[in-house]
Amino acid sequence: MTWSSYGSYLVIVVLIVLAPGPDTMVMLKNALSGGFRGGLLASLGIFTGNAVQGSAAALGLGVLIAQSQPVFLALKWAGAAYLVFLGFQALRGAFRGNYDVVADAQRRRGGGFRRFREGFLSNITNPKVLVLYLSVLPQFLDPGRTTTWDALALAYTVAVLGVVWLLALLLFVHRVRAWLGRRRVRRTLDGVTGTALLGFGAALALES
16 A cells, blocks of 8 residues: 555545544534533443454455345444434433533443443444445555555544544534533534434435
8 A cells, every 4th residue: 555545545535534423423422411521431431342343344244244134224223223313312411401510520430431321322223334344444455565554554544533523523513612511502513413313324224
C-alpha cells in the first residue's frame, strides 16, 4: 500500500465519518443525559464496536457473516430494534422533561457501564457498518501484495477517525453545556435525537 492510496482512503473515510449517523445520535443522547463522562463512555463503546467489526472484515469473518442470510438478518433486526429502543428512551425523556440535577448526578455515577454498553451495542448490531468495511476495504487492498496487517490498519483507521470526530463533538457539547442545560433546549434536543434514532432504526429495518 502506497501513501498515495492511503491518502485517497483517508479522504473517503473522513467523508463517511463526518456524515451524521446512529453513532453520532447515541453519543449525543448519552452526553445530554450523562454529561461529558456519559458521552465519553458511549464514544468508547462505539469505538470498540467499530474496531471489532473492522477486525472481522479484515480477517475475512465479515464476508461469512454477510453471506449468511439468517445471521445477517438477525443482526439487522437486532440493530434496528435497539436503535428504536434508544430512540424511545430519548423521546420519553423529552416528554417528561424531568432534568433534576441530583437525579442526573446519580445516573452519571452509577450508569457508566450502561453508557458504554449502549455505544457498543448500537454499533456492533448495525450490519451497515460491516457492509461499509466490506465494500470500501477491498478497493484499497491487493490480494497479491497487501497483508492482513494492511487490512487491519485500514479498518482501525475508520475506528480511530470515528472516535476522534465523536470526541470533537463531545467537547463542543461540553463547552455549551450551560445553554444545553436549559429545560426547553434539552427537551428539544432529546426530541430531535430520539426522532433521529427512530428514523435510523426504521431505515435499517426497511432496507432490503
